[in-house]
Every structure is written in C-alpha cells, then in structure tokens.
Amino acid sequence: MDLADFDRGAVLASFLVESEEGLDAMEQALVQMETNPSDLELLHTIFRVAHSIKGNATSLELPELAGFAHVVEDLLDVFREQQALPGPDVISLLLKAVDELRAMVAAAQSGPVELTQQQHRLRKEIAHEVEKRSKRVVTTNGAREETSSGPKLDTLPNPNHRTLRADVDKLDHMLNLTGEIVIAQGRLRQMIEKLGGEQGRTILEMHREAERLYMDLQSEVMSIRMVPVGPLFRQFVRSVRDLAKTHGKVARLEVTGGDVEVDTTVLEQLKDPLVHLIRNAVDHGLEKPDVREGKGKNACGVIKLSAGHSGGNIVVILQDDGAGFDRQRILEKARRVGLISGKEELREQDIYGLVFQAGFSTAETVTDLSGRGVGLDVVRRNIDNLRGTVEITSTKSKGSTITIRLPLTLAIIEGFSVKVGSEVFIVPLEHVTECTELPAAQSNAGASGILSLRGDPLPYVRLRRTFSLPGEIPNRENIVVVKVNEFCAGIAVDELLGGMQTVVKPLGKAFRSVHGIAGSTVLGDGRVGLILDVPSLLRGVMQSSLQAQA
C-alpha cells in the first residue's frame, strides 16, 4: 500500500463518521422544517450536509455517491435561491434521499458505490423536481465533469478496524472503577501479608498476579480515552479551502502529526479554539493572491497545523505564511481600549498576548484582528480551562506561529504528594521545580516567611497555617519549590511523600470556588486527598499579605 492509499483510508474513515453525523443532522432539520416552516437556517444546515458529502465523495472518487448528493444539493439550491422552504412533498422526497445516502455512505466503506435501481429512480425523481422548479438542466448520469480526472483506484481493502462508539461518561465511570479496584487490591494485600504462613505466601503470589492484570486493565482503559487528533485536523483542510475562496484568497492547510493521541475531552475542547484561530489566520493572516505575489510569495497561502509531544504535553502549532500580526496596531488598539497605559515596557510575547485579552476584540477591532465578532479571548479561556497555554510569535510579512500546549489528559495528572499533620495534599508536578528542607534557623511559626535558596530569597507559605490545619509545627519541615509564570515560591509542609499518578475528581458544585484547591483524588488507602491549585493559593496569600501591609 503506498502513501496515497494509506492517506485515503484515513480520509475515508473520517468521511464515514462525518457523513453519518451530517445525515443525522440533515434528517433532524428536515423533520423540524415540517413543524417550523419559517426557519431558513434549517435549509442552510441540510444544504451544507449535502454539499460536504458531495465534495468529500468527489475527492474520494466515489462518483455515484457524489452525483447523487449533487442532485440533492441542486434541489436544495433552488429553494435557497427562492428563499423558501420546501413543502411536505419535497421534504419526504428529501428524507428518502437521506436514507439512500446513508446506505451509500455505509457501502462506500467497501469500495466504490453503484446505484441500485431504486436509487436511480429516486435520483431521477429529484432531478425532475429540480427541473420543474427551475430552468436548470440536470445531468442525470452522474457528475461526470467532476470525476473525469485521475485513474480509478483499485477497490479499497476493507478496513479491518472494527470500531464502536461509546459514551465518554461510561469511560469515565470505567476509569473510576479501575481506580477503586486498585485501592481495594491494596487493602486486600495488606490483609494477606498479615496472614503469613505457607498458605499466605501462595495466596499473596496469586494476588500479585491479579494486581498486575488490574494494572494492565487500568492502562488499557486510559488508552481508550486517547484519540488521534488527525480526524479533527483533517476537517479543517476543507474549511480552509472554502473559507479562503469566499474571501477571494487561495490557501491550503497542511496537517502533520495527525496520529498524535490526546484525551477525548481535551480534543473536544480544542476544536472551538482551533476553529477561531484558523478562521483568523485565513481571514486576517493571509493576504490576497496579488498582494502575495507582489511580496514575492506563492499566491497560494499555506497554513500548517501540526501536533507533537513535548515533555508530557501535547503541542499544537498553527503556522501561516501570511502578513503576521501588526505590532503597532495591536499596541494602539490596546491603548485605545485601555488595556495598557502606553508607558510600560512590553516584551514581544506580552504584546501578542494582548490580543487574547477580553475586551480587545470589541468595537472596530472585530473586523481587524478576529472574525465575525468572535474574540480571541474565548480561545484563551478555552485553553485555560484545559490547563494549557497559548503563545504567539510573529514576523511582519513572514507570517505568524501560534503554539498551544496542552496536557495529554484532564482525568489524570502527575502529582507530588505531601503531608501536613494527618492530611495528604497533592501538588501538580508541573508546578514543582525542586524540594528542599526548611532550615530551622530560617523558620518562623507564621503563615509565611522567607528562606534562602542558594543565596536567593524565596518566599514561602506554610500550608498548616494557611489552611488552618490542626496540630503543632514539627521540628523538621520541608519546602516544595513551585513555579507559576516565572514566579517562584515555596510551600512548607511536614513531609514529602513523593510523586504519583493522580486521578482527578472534581470537588463538585458545592465547592465550586474554594481557594487554593483544584480538586480531589482518592488516595491508596481509600481516603480523599486534596489537589492544590498552586496559582490560586499563591494569589490568595499575596492578597492577604497586601491587606496586612495596607
């Protein structure tokens, strides 16, 4: 199998899923149309579905399917031109078409589709309807003009991937259960170890084996949640083309790293920010073909979307070779809307960071730096929610690069557990830079203090005091050095327990806004441990110390 074939397989798989979903939406819209005959948006919805099926089928060289979708699209186009919704007769005709399209899409899985007798009849019927309603002549023997190019591909080998769609909630539940099993196993092992004797040893051996199997099961369950970014990225290939076209531009999207896997929840929430950023790149990044040629660039703009791994994170890079962000304009605008006073020295990074501020995309900036009133602040917010970061670098008239870093999963974090009194807290490892002992000479009994870390002063907070935990400060205390946005601080705790994989459990609605706590987890002994929200913890301490000084 050569590369083209392989790629086609991937595109086909994504086409199947997409078309299936599209046809479901089309069906729903048609049904709604009957009860709500004034909503023109419904017509656009079904038109889009027919249109994208046609386009995708053409590029996959499924001429019969493309031809059928084309006729359906023609019929819808007539109504679009007349700004009217079809009557009940046409709606039922279209619903029949949906059924046949569904059958054809399913059949496309095993190779090119031939129309059945019934489908031929239905196509003629639809074509007749189009002619009746417009002067348009419809070719009834397939969209020939679209399929003439290229030799016919051999019949695709039937993809052997057997897949099944599952509810993500169920996966969450499975993950919880496997976590629980590990805890129960741990308790059981302690009991068996106490048993002793020949029999005890045999049972323990058996138990160890079971434990290993459970661990395998847990990592399997986690891997189910990981999905490749490819299908999502490939969706944008077409939208970039179409979007560029409507703006009188030429552009193509190049996707790399499509097989990089990420947690399904992360991918879901990554979609909207990417849509914004890509639209933004086409809309405002890329220049018109003549401008590009004038600058000595290829008339066709190139947007690159890539994914890769970097130190436990996934890095998504969106690169365009357009005009780049205009620094001066960003600064002017930020000054005008009052985001900056104009006096401060801003680093390159901070300037581009301004476009992500809420309020930046208001007023006339909507047309300048973001599309259709959808602000880039939404992008920042979505990525913050994913515990990720986003950065822009840009060179004038060379293009810009947007780098998004995301954790691989939201369900599990690498945590560093510490103990204060009898309570266990987990510090997300991403914030931890090092650990050290708190020298008794530099300790005071207060909620915070300063210690010397290799000669530099390092402020620290004492978790016991900050969280008002009971008990006395022990003689020996330890410091976890954390770093948030270049700011370093220490957290004083009683004991360091070490790193562990932590299954994150939200604290729930009742505790939505507890300061300094990001969530909770169930510890090995079945107790609940709290996960520290380091940025919010430090903010809280800073605020109260400012007030104390005021």
Next chain:
Amino acid sequence: MGAKSQGKEQLPVNKAQYLTFFTAGEEYAVVIAKVREIIEYDTVTTVPNTPSWISGVTNLRGKVIPVVDLAVKFGMQPSRISKFSCIIVTDVMFQGESITMGVLSDAVSQVIDLAADEIEKTPPFGTRVKNEYLLGMGVMGKKFCLILDIDKVLSADEVLTVTESVEEAGNDSSSDAATKGGPAKPSHFGAGA
C-alpha cells in the same frame, strides 16, 4: 439567603416512611425517598476555607462527596466520632439538579411509618433548629422526632454563599461570613489575619 424562594416541600399526604437518626442527642427524621444509603463513618478530609459545618469530603466508592455536620449547622458542638457514627448519603436538589451529600450522624435509629395525622406542626419556639429547616414533628408514642426539610438544610446555595464570602473576605477588608450562613473556619485568606 441567596436561594430562590422555593416553597416548603410538601409533606406526603398519606403514609410515608422516614429514617430517624440522632445528632447531638436529638432525634431527627428525613423522608426515606431522600436517602440513598447509609455508610459507616470513614475518614473525612477537611476542605480548607469552607464553613465549619461542612466537615469535609469523603470517598463514596470512588466518588468524592461533601459531608456536613448538622450539629454545627444547628449551633452546637461538633459531633464526636464513635463506633456508631455513620454518614447518611442523601440526594439534595440544587438549582434543579440533584447532588449527593453526606450527613454526619451519631447513630441511625429506625425506619418509621408516619401517617399525615401523626405529624404535628412545629411550635413557634422550643426547638433548637430554625423553623425554616423543619417540615413538622413526627409523633412516636410519647416521643417526637423533628422532620427535616433536608433540601433547605443542605441547600448548596448556602454552601456557595459561604465559600464565596470567604473569598470576598480576601478581597474586601472584612466580610461577616458568619451572618451569611454559618461561622466560617478561621482562614488566613480572610481579613488579613
């Protein structure tokens, strides 16, 4: 209280079952339909910066649920943990959604049937519990039990009000969290203490 003024929950017209339990020496009752299960007391992890009547969170088969101490809520000393201590897991309505919460109890007592005529209106004074938290008094022979409006008592809205006010206390110079739903735990975020 910030909650939308929902009317008092209606008492069942006919016979209904109630679970009775002891907290701070008093026998309380809740409609059994609200009770999901009763679990043995297991370690409850304190959550900082929350009102003192929230004991913390516990692990219910992998789910982390809040646990409240009614004794503190009703203005008494915190419950002492004994071998009879247990957590009554209830479903509480909050903004149209059901959330699971645990109620710390010194001991569960029994399940009783009470007909409508066995439930008396709460007298205007004499109980240690605010009238708004009560649906009535169940007559059990010579004894009474206080029937709790558990949705009101555990109104998550109140939980939120307090946690938010703790935050406000961090922002403003001071904020009397106590008046907003219970004494807040002392916190070094609050009022620059």
